[in-house]
Amino acid sequence: MRNPQPRTGRVCSRAGCRRIAEQTLTYVYADSTAVLGPLATFAEPHAYDLCLEHAERTTLPLGWTVIKQDPISVTSGPTDDDLMAIADAVREAGVSRAVEKAPLAPELGRRGHLRALPSN
Numbered sequence: 001m002r003n004p005q006p007r008t009g010r011v012c013s014r015a016g017c018r019r020i021a022e023q024t025l026t027y028v029y030a031d032s033t034a035v036l037g038p039l040a041t042f043a044e045p046h047a048y049d050l051c052l053e054h055a056e057r058t059t060l061p062l063g064w065t066v067i068k069q070d071p072i073s074v075t076s077g078p079t080d081d082d083l084m085a086i087a088d089a090v091r092e093a094g095v096s097r098a099v100e101k102a103p104l105a106p107e108l109g110r111r112g113h114l115r116a117l118p119s120n
Helices: 052-057 080-101
Strands: 023-028 033-038 047-050 065-068 109-111 114-116
Touching (some): 023 052, 047 052
Parallel strands (some): 033 065
Antiparallel strands (some): 023 033, 023 047, 109 114
């Protein structure tokens, strides 16, 4: 079962292939390593967007290492722990702002944007 990819309008980088690209192949020449994973968010000039057929048939020079990242195992978006951490941070910020907004001294009177404060 394939992980559905949004239609990006990007096609396979292989000459003559007009199929929709679903994976991106990048190279690290210094390490003799190639990385094949889900379609990159943005088209990069030094990366190759490939359709599934060409991604599966890609071969590398002898001695090179290929790292394949299974698109199904890639999680998109924040995890439940990430969402809970964000919710906790928002709650704490709300509580600290409520404390900051509490008046330090009682107001004597208020008219429009002007107010009178007691002198100490």
